[in-house]
Amino acid sequence: MFIQLLTHKYPGMRLWLSQRLTAVVMAIYIVSLIILLLITQPFGYATWQESYAAWYAFASPVWFRLSTLVFFMCLLMHAWLGVADVLKDYVFNKTLRAYMQMAVDIALVVYLFWLVYILWNV
Amino acid sequence: MIKLGDKKLGDKKKLRPKNLNLFTIRLPINAVVSILHRASGVGLFLALPLFILAFKTSLDSPNHYFLLSNILNTWYIKLMLIALSWAFFHHFFAGIRHLLQDIHWMTSLQKARFSSRFVLWLVGFSVCVFAWIIW
Numbered sequence: 405m406f407i408q409l410l411t412h413k414y415p416g417m418r419l420w421l422s423q424r425l426t427a428v429v430m431a432i433y434i435v436s437l438i439i440l441l442l443i444t445q446p447f448g449y450a451t452w453q454e455s456y457a458a459w460y461a462f463a464s465p466v467w468f469r470l471s472t473l474v475f476f477m478c479l480l481m482h483a484w485l486g487v488a489d490v491l492k493d494y495v496f497n498k499t500l501r502a503y504m505q506m507a508v509d510i511a512l513v514v515y516l517f518w519l520v521y522i523l524w525n526v
Numbered sequence: 527m528i529k530l531g532d533k534k535l536g537d538k539k540k541l542r543p544k545n546l547n548l549f550t551i552r553l554p555i556n557a558v559v560s561i562l563h564r565a566s567g568v569g570l571f572l573a574l575p576l577f578i579l580a581f582k583t584s585l586d587s588p589n590h591y592f593l594l595s596n597i598l599n600t601w602y603i604k605l606m607l608i609a610l611s612w613a614f615f616h617h618f619f620a621g622i623r624h625l626l627q628d629i630h631w632m633t634s635l636q637k638a639r640f641s642s643r644f645v646l647w648l649v650g651f652s653v654c655v656f657a658w659i660i661w
Binding site: 424427428431434452453455456457459460463479483486487490511515518519522525526 | 567
């Protein structure tokens with residue numbers, strides 16, 4: 405019933421809710437990451453080779469890469485919704501707005517592929 | 527003088543008076559927190575490619591890691607990082623405030639003003655801690 409309500413009665417509600425849900429996911433990820441970084445401290449070793457090795461070891465587990473990918477997917481979705489709202493509020497020329505929105509969409513898709521490539525190769 | 531009666535219904539919308547002289551509007555503190563949330567969001571969006579690039583460089587190779595840490599250690603980049611950290615902390619804390627308001631927590635005017643002030647102080651404190659840590 406809830407889904408029915410979101411998809412048929414109030415389609416804009418889905419976008420609104422997506423923005424909030426992605427925000428919650430990102431907040432949980434960021435707080436966990438900061439706590440993990442403070443506990444394990446994969447930086448600040450005597451030599452930068454050791455620091456790099458520690459940072460690489462921190463970033464290489466599958467669970468880190470997967471959760472980071474989920475985080476960035478939420479980030480891109482959140483950014484897409486946010487930028488669309490900003491453009492709708494301030495760019496009144498519809499053609500110009502459509503082009504700007506398209507540029508943003510392309511940039512976000514490129515970022516996604518870039519991040520998949522980075523996380524795949526860690 | 528505009529005679530609305532002479533126009534078709536579709537044109538009426540265009541003839542509505544607008545008050546967009548921003549200097550006649552004094553922003554309340556809640557509006558300040560809200561507009562800064564939007565501005566910091568745009569800032570974070572614009573900084574996103576740089577952040578991804580830094581993330582990639584830090585994991586590329588030991589040499590790139592060393593290069594990146596040297597770049598990030600210059601004072602003007604540190605100032606930029608502090609500015610970015612402001613955008614992050616403001617978007618983060620003001621965002622949590624907006625989420626709490628979405629579930630109808632602290633929505634009366636007085637409480638909303640209090641939470642606005644609280645968010646601004648928390649952001650200031652966080653930016654100071656961040657600056658202290660990276661310097």
